[in-house]
Amino acid sequence: MRENQQPAGDTGHRTSPALIAIAWLAVMLPLAWGFVSTLIEASALFT
């Protein structure tokens, strides 16, 4: 993952990898739940 480029001398605040992981989990978990629910519904096509 590339980070925002920092000008020389500016230390800035690096985004915590944990925060990035939490943000991704917060969107991916509901999406995975919806995906699995839909997949179960779709399985009716093959039974």
Add this chain to the structure above:
Amino acid sequence: MSFLDREHTVARPGYSRWLVPPAALFVHLCIGEVYAFSVFSEPMTWLIGIDHSAPGDWKYTELGWIYSLGIVFLGLSAALFGRWVERVGPRKAMFTAACCFGGGFMVASLGASTHQLWLIYLGYGVLGGCGLGIGYISPVSTLIKWFPDRPGMATGMAIMGFGGGAMIGSPLSVLLMDFYATSTDVGVTSTFLTLGIIYFFFMSIGATIVRVPAEGWKPSGFVPPEEPSKLITTAHVAVNEAMKTPQFYFLWGVLFLNVSAGIGVLGQASVMSQEMFAGGIDEAAAAGFVGLLSIFNMLGRISWASFSDYIGRKNTYIVFFVLGMCLYAIIPWTASIDSVTLFVLSMCIIISMYGGGFATIPAYLRDIFGTMHVGAIHGRLLTAWAAAGIVGPVLVNYIREFQINSGVPDAEAYNLTMYIMVGLLAVGLICNLMMSPVNASHHYRAHDDAKRGATTKAET
């Protein structure tokens, strides 16, 4: 509320751009619920009768307007507020979308509890529709600016969320209605209220974590190609100027024709599959087929848009149109040989390209018009979606009815429609092949603005 202002959203050094796609997904996963609105149709016809439709209960035809109003206001607000979204930045726009979409559900909840349909039209249709339009375009230009190296993948991720939103919205709504249902209440009122709160909360998280890159920012290690492709501009075109170029209208045609072809069969997929394969696909299997299509609709968005970063936007749409024409042309044949597998496979690929068309268009706009007003131009282009939303289903439904009235067997009633879709895609292919770089006379020059300002001052 200065926290929402653009200047407060400029990323400080060290901010990771990988927080921006989840911020966009927070919004798109919520507004994608609109595709699942049909789960409320049946319970909303029982609000008085509770377990049956009683006199005074709303009819399906009246309820159908809620979704239609939502989509019309999506297109209108995306077109009208595009420039405002560019000016105020993604945070204020996302927060406004959260207020409109979440608030729309709350007004609709009041409408359901007082049995006032106009309040539901106003809440979900008008207010919610504005939330849809503003929310849809708000993260697009920000993502393109954060990912100049992979604009297709970045916008594909957000727009995938819109496709995936229905997958969450549908089971969540059913779950909530089951939870709130009593012997005197179908649970719609409380479900609307709960959804309004949930969607407002999650969309506000997206607004909080989103940032715009500082002026001149580039990802570390990213070197723009010295000789970029002819169809990738380094200049910028202002939104009003873009409307004067033929390229805007060719792209409008590309989106309109690609969406028209997909949206019609998507809306009729359940009935169509059962009629074309009577005995082969029953009602439960047809519901499964619709579910499978929504998965391919979502996956097509991220995969085709990412793929376009490698083969180019024009080539991606050539694939959509040529492959789409071949697949639509073989659909009647799959029915004649009774091959459900081939039919399902063809339809899944078609719908993946329908989703891919939505997800690839922002990057195509960026290639042609630059990044300056890409969100606003995208907003104007979405009117093609609204138009296709009317034309596509009308084509499929009316031609089917005409065929059946003419004595064509049910299983063959869609053949003519499929061949018309091939024709539509052929026109789309021509529009795409006509795409060329924008004439330099349309490019934005900062000194033009300065000159215009000086002239206005002199005149006053």
